[in-house]
Structure formats: structure tokens, C-alpha cells
Amino acid sequence: MASTTNRPDPAMPATGARRGGASGRHSAPRVVILVATRKGAWLYHGDTKRKQWRTDGPHFLGHIVSHLVLDPRDGRTLLAAARTGHLGPTIFRSTDLGRSWREALQPPAFRSGPDGGRTVDHTFWLTPCHANEPDAWYAGTSPQGLFRSEDGGATWSPFSCINDDPHYRKWMGTVQDGTPDGPKLHSIIVDPRDPAHLYFAMSGGGVHESIDGGRSFAPLLKGLEVVEGFDVADPTFHDPHCVRLCPGNPDRLYQQNHCGIYRLDRPGDRWERIGNSMPARTGDIGFPMVVHPRDADTAWVFPMDGRDVWPRTSPDGSPAVHATRNGGRSWERLDAGLPATQAWWTVKRQAMTADTLEPVGLYFGTTSGELWMSGDEGAQWTCIARHLPEIYAVEAAVLA
């Protein structure tokens, strides 16, 4: 697809996504929710009170969209990681908040190798680089690979040594070792204080850190547990589901792992299992991890049923967000407005997020195609959209 154009949006002025305007005036901030699904992507534009939401979509109907991300450095560039059931993976890019799209000239792809080499099944994760690196992006793929673009997503190259490093290849395992829809590299994090300080995670393969701009990475696994009977020292057996860095304190990381919820305070290197203080009946298994944009003691999770065969549903069919306000010493169940019973959906690792407004807005999309939000940090929940395809990712961006 060379390019597509969507119909003009009369409700959004041409400069609506830009920060300020030629006059220097600033309008009230609005949130746009970016929803990636198994069958396309949608944008939900909120009013200034986050009460009314206008639907823009579908974009790429029929494409499997793993992630849709707005570039916070310009407030108008979108990247979408997409493929179809038959066609190979690609990246679509819009510089006008989704009115028109162009396809990447060179999507993420592994180098060809003498042994036949690996093939990118899909790009799973997109992260804009540091504010001082305009137009640079990172991408994580399935199977696990790390890629970088220097030109706003038009062309992508393998990044760092990990894609071909023998140790990392061993830790990545095979497709057989990965999650049901393929092993993934995700949670690519850039330290907002230092573009050379990077983290990423692999399911499976563990959490890794670079302090030299990605020239080298090292595992960051101390304190993390693995499935009983496996070697905790081997990154192969580690399965981080989602890792987040706190913008309010970039020395603090939270992680939702296959084996619990953790917190890490740097320069320490030992993760602390803070999920032990979750209600016993709920447990601390889940996929998403969301952090507060300013308060590093506040984080949210969405527990799921990880017993016996891993039903991957809300525990007992009763979905709830859980929040900590003290760095994980205690957790509060937040379910007002959510179905009380017989709701057997859950939330994938990229499908829950927060905006940066006051109070913080929370958003999540479900495996059953519902989009939920809270305008008061989780105290009350409202369903914004129903009957969407299975939701893979939800991002919230504030447009000034």
C-alpha cells in the first residue's frame, strides 16, 4: 500500500494536533486514544472533559495492528505496526494524525543468514526515541528482534548486537518457547535523562539494560522468579510481560511478569516482588503494567486468572484494576462501573495506559473488544466503545 487518505475531519483543525499554533495560543488539552486491534485501528478523540469521544476509524480494516503510537515529540506523527493474515509485516506512518498514511519503504527485517535466517512475523512494539533524537524510533518484533529507524519510521535497520548475538539467540529460544502468538521483544524504554540508557524485555528471554546506547546489553534479572523447576539464572526462562519506567522518577521501574509483580529502584539491581501484597484470591499474574506520569509510588495492574491451564480471563469472571499508592506495599481493588460477574475477558500487555492530565485518565481495551476509561485514576470506570475486534494495544496521547 503506497498511501491512503482518510476523509477530512471537520471537528479537528489542521493544526489541532500541534502544540500551540502560529498565534502562540494554547487550547485546552484533549486526549486521543489510539486503539490497535486484530482487525484494524481506531482513534477516539475526547472532548476537554474526557466525557465525549468521537470515533475515527477503522484504519487498515482487516490488518492485524499490534501497536499504534503517537510521537510525543511533534504531537502529530503516528506509526502503526501492521500485517494481515496472509501478507507480511509492515509499518504505516501518518504525519497528519491519521488523515493519510504512507507505508515504510523498508520495514523491520532480519539480515539474511547462511542458515536461512529468521523472519519477522510481526512488529509488536514501537517506542519513540529520546526527545533529543527527533525522527528516531525503536521497534521490537516477533520473533524477538530490536530495530531502529532514523527517519521517522520510513526505513528500519537491525539495531545493536542482540539480533545475531549467540547468547541472546540462545536466550530467545525458538518459536516453540514463546507465547502462543509468537515470542516477542517489547517494553523498549529510553531513559528520559539519557538516550544511551535503554531497557527492553523479551517474552521469553528476560529484561535487559544498555548504558552505551545499545552497543551492548546485559540481563537485569536479580530477584525475578521463574516457573518452578527451571534455572532462575538462565534468561531463557524469564518471562517479563510488561516493564514500565516512572516518568516521575526514572530510577524506578515496575514490571508485570509471568511470575508476579515487581519493582526495581536503581541504581539497585534486585527486583522486589511487590505482588505478594495483592489479595491472595486474585494473585499477581497479569499482562499490563501502568505507571503514574508524576507519582512514582502509584501504579496500576489488571490481574488475570493464571491458575492451572492459564485461562487468561479476569479472575472469577469479575474484572478489576488494582492500584498501589505506596510503591507496592498495598493494593486497592478498583472495579466501580465494571461488570460484577460473568465477564470473562482480560487485557493484553499493551492494552492499558494512562494519560498525563490531572487527575490521570486510565484506559484499557479488552480481549472482547471493549474500550474502558476512568477520568479519576480508576475510581470509576466507563465503557467508551463496544463490539470492536480483539484489542491488542491502547495508547493515550494528550493534544495541546
Place this chain on the structure above:
Amino acid sequence: MKVLIPTSLRSYTGDRREVHANGATLAELLADLDRQFPGFRFRMVDEQGRTRPHMRIFVNGAAVYELAQPLHDTDDVAIVQALSGG
């Protein structure tokens, strides 16, 4: 030679179901298609030169699996999206 394009790839060809392309082999033909319609090839052939699992290519009605397959100017090539998936 004539190349039949499946619906899933017609966003690249301006919605044309049939296009003309040249090449002494299937690999060259796909390279010519990618020159004409940038991005086309990678959607159906991966970075290791393998046709993607659910894409099929027929030359004069016969299934072809090797990109080294020789072609003639009079051949009819059909790119088909396999009846798989759901």
C-alpha cells in the same frame, strides 16, 4: 508478461487486477514488481527470500515454489492468496 494480482495486494497496484512486469526468473519478476510498486515484494516474500506461508504463485496454471523458476515473456503469472486462515 501478465501478472494477476490478488485483492490483498491491489492497494499497491492502484487497484489493478492485472499488471505487466518483466524478468527472466520469478525473482526478477518480483524485483520488477517491487520497482513499479514499492513495498509489494516484502508483503509476499520474507527477508530470507522465502514466499510467505499463505501466498502462492502459479505460472501458466502450475504452482511454482522456487524464485529461481525461469520465465518467458509469454507466461501468465498469477499471485494468489491461499485459501487459508479465517
